[in-house]
Amino acid sequence: MTDQTPIFSMTGFGSQSFEVAGVAYFLELRSVNGRHQEVRVRLPWPAPLLEARLGGEARAAFHRGRLDLLLRSGAGERGSDDDGGGASAQGQGRTSGLRLREAHRELEQVVAELGLGGSPEVRDLIAYAELLDREDPTRRGPPQGLLEAASAALALALEGWSRMRATEGAALGRKIHGLLGAVEAAVGALEGLAAEQ
Numbered sequence: 001m002t003d004q005t006p007i008f009s010m011t012g013f014g015s016q017s018f019e020v021a022g023v024a025y026f027l028e029l030r031s032v033n034g035r036h037q038e039v040r041v042r043l044p045w046p047a048p049l050l051e052a053r054l055g056g057e058a059r060a061a062f063h064r065g066r067l068d069l070l071l072r073s074g075a076g077e078r079g080s081d082d083d084g085g086g087a088s089a090q091g092q093g094r095t096s097g098l099r100l101r102e103a104h105r106e107l108e109q110v111v112a113e114l115g116l117g118g119s120p121e122v123r124d125l126i127a128y129a130e131l132l133d134r135e136d137p138t139r140r141g142p143p144q145g146l147l148e149a150a151s152a153a154l155a156l157a158l159e160g161w162s163r164m165r166a167t168e169g170a171a172l173g174r175k176i177h178g179l180l181g182a183v184e185a186a187v188g189a190l191e192g193l194a195a196e197q
Helices: 048-059 089-114 122-135 146-196
Strands: 012-020 023-032 037-042 065-073
Touching: 012 146, 023 146, 037 048, 048 065, 048 146, 089 122
Parallel strands: 037 065
Antiparallel strands: 012 023, 023 065
């Protein structure tokens, strides 16, 4: 057997952490076997430009199978524990409901502490949410500089992912070549027995 074409595993994992504007981010890649090329990008907030760029760079790195790319932030990891398509409507509704109830309780405490009387209304909750958005920039979407930093982190994660696939593929190749060698030896033995008869 002379053909030693490298084999790459279809499954793989790669990750990279990085920081932008004082917020830690973690980028993770997971691939599985598949007949077609599919890239799924999951981000903590809607960001079409970032999703398109990371998805395009990931697509260029492989030809077949499914690759899941997950970007999580240290602040507000919405949708990171779901089944792959972003936050589920049911889970997102529960999370939003919990946030509203917590915000309402916090506002009631402020009203009581200040002796204002009454109960916070919907407009108060909306104003409170806007205040939280100003305090936590990750709630508004991706910060400035994330596109370049995430792209650089993806390149490093893809290197780790490729190394893992090559290592697993080499082990698989050794096993396949060993089995083929055993089959060739058995065929040779059978041919020898057939020639004797």
